[in-house]
Amino acid sequence: MKAVVYEGPRKVSVTTVPDARIERHTDVLVRVTTSNICGSDLHMYEGRTSFEPGRVLGHENLGEVVEIGDAVDRVKVGDMVCLPFNISCGFCANCEQGLTAFCLTTNPKSGLAGAAYGYADMGPYNGGQAELLRVPYGDFNCLVLPEDARERQTDYVMLADVWPTGWHASVLACVQPGDTVVVYGAGPVGLMAAYSALLRNASGVMVIDHHPDRLRKAEEIGAIAIDDSRSSPVEQVLELTQGMGADRGCECVGFQAHDPKGAERPNMTLNDLVRSVKFTGNIAVVGLFVPRDPGGGDKLYQRGEVAIDYGTFWSKGQTMSTGQCNVKNYNRQLCSLIHEGGARPSWIVSQELDLDDAPEAYEHFDAREEGWTKVVLHPNK
Numbered sequence: 001m002k003a004v005v006y007e008g009p010r011k012v013s014v015t016t017v018p019d020a021r022i023e024r025h026t027d028v029l030v031r032v033t034t035s036n037i038c039g040s041d042l043h044m045y046e047g048r049t050s051f052e053p054g055r056v057l058g059h060e061n062l063g064e065v066v067e068i069g070d071a072v073d074r075v076k077v078g079d080m081v082c083l084p085f086n087i088s089c090g091f092c093a094n095c096e097q098g099l100t101a102f103c104l105t106t107n108p109k110s111g112l113a114g115a116a117y118g119y120a121d122m123g124p125y126n127g128g129q130a131e132l133l134r135v136p137y138g139d140f141n142c143l144v145l146p147e148d149a150r151e152r153q154t155d156y157v158m159l160a161d162v163w164p165t166g167w168h169a170s171v172l173a174c175v176q177p178g179d180t181v182v183v184y185g186a187g188p189v190g191l192m193a194a195y196s197a198l199l200r201n202a203s204g205v206m207v208i209d210h211h212p213d214r215l216r217k218a219e220e221i222g223a224i225a226i227d228d229s230r231s232s233p234v235e236q237v238l239e240l241t242q243g244m245g246a247d248r249g250c251e252c253v254g255f256q257a258h259d260p261k262g263a264e265r266p267n268m269t270l271n272d273l274v275r276s277v278k279f280t281g282n283i284a285v286v287g288l289f290v291p292r293d294p295g296g297g298d299k300l301y302q303r304g305e306v307a308i309d310y311g312t313f314w315s316k317g318q319t320m321s322t323g324q325c326n327v328k329n330y331n332r333q334l335c336s337l338i339h340e341g342g343a344r345p346s347w348i349v350s351q352e353l354d355l356d357d358a359p360e361a362y363e364h365f366d367a368r369e370e371g372w373t374k375v376v377l378h379p380n381k
Ligand code: NAD
Pocket: 038, 039, 040, 041, 042, 043, 161, 162, 165, 184, 185, 186, 187, 188, 189, 190, 208, 209, 210, 211, 214, 228, 252, 253, 254, 255, 256, 257, 258, 259, 268, 269, 285, 286, 287, 288, 323, 324, 325, 368
C-alpha cells in the first residue's frame, strides 16, 4: 500500500510499504479515505522525537471498515468510522475511568501510558496517512459515524483529535457561560479551543498568535485576534479585561513556542498565561511538553523541563491542568453536534490534497506558510 513515511528530519516520502492487515482477533482494518496532518506530526517531522525512519505517520483518521477480526462484533464491514487518536483497550484501570489517553495496555514498553497511531513513544502502531490502517481493539476504538459521514468527511475527521483536543482545553480550563477566555496559539488546536469556548457560551475569547491568516480564522468565528508581534500579548489581554486578566486560559502551542523574533522559548506561553489569567483562574495546557531521552537530543528539552514563574502562579492561586485528550470521552456529543447541525469544524480546513501531495504539504504546513492552516489528505482518492 502507499503510505506517508518518515525519512528523517524534515523529510517524508510517499512510499510503498507492506499492507496493513488484521493481526489480532480484535482488530479492524480500515480503508482510509481522510487523514489530517496535525501540528503534533511536526514534532516528529522536525526531528524533535525518537520517531524511527521508515514509520508511517498519521493519527487523525477516517475511513471505511473493509475487514474485521473474528472477535469483533459491534463494528461491521462497510461502516464509516472515525478513529480517536488514542489507541486504548477499554478494560484497564484507566480506560474504565474514561482516561483512554492513559491506557495501561496498549503501550506497555515505553514507561509512558497511552498509545497512538504513527506517533513517537506511543507504541509500535503505524499511522493512517496510508491506504489501509490496522485498528487494535476495533470494537472500542472505532467511532461508527452516522449516514451523512461519506459526504461530510472533513467535518467528522476532526473528531479524531483536533476538535476533541480543543474541547478538552475548554473542559480543563473549566470554561463556563459568560467567561472571558484567552487562547495562546492560533494553530488548528488553538482555533478549535476558541471554537469550543464559544460553543460553551464564553462571553469573549481572545486568540494570540503572530500569523495574520491564522488570526483572521479566529476572527471568522467571532474571537478577538491578538497579534503578539505588535506588543506584549499579556498587556493586550490585561487591557481588554480592565486589568483583571481572563477568567480562563488555554495553552495550545507546546514546547515549540517562540517569541515574535523567532527565538525558541518553550516556557514563554506558560508564563504569559499565568500573567494573562486572573487570580484563581484556570489554565489548561494541551500544547505538548514531552520528556526527552536525557542521553540525546536538544539540551533545551531534556526531561521536558521548562522554567515556570511558579511564584506568580502560586500567589495568584491559579489551577493548571494538562495532558493528552481522552478523545472518546467527547466523541459521542461532538459527533451529534456535527450531525444535528450545531457545529461545522471543517471551517479550519485550508487544503484538501491527495496522499501523493503529502511531502509538499508537510513543507508548507511546517513553515506555517500563509494559508496553510489545516491540511486534509485523501488516500484512495
Ligand atoms: P501548530 O504548530 O500548527 O500551531 C501552533 C501555533 O502557535 C502556531 O500558529 C504558532 O505561530 C503559534 N505560536 C508559537 N509561539 C507562540 C507564542 N509564544 N504565543 C502564541 N502563539 C504562538 O500546532 P497545532 O496543531 O495547533 O497544535 C498545537 C499544540 O497542541 C502542539 O504542541 C500539539 O502537539 C499539541 N496537541 C496536543 C494534543 C493533546 O491531546 N493534548 C492533541 C493534539 C495536539
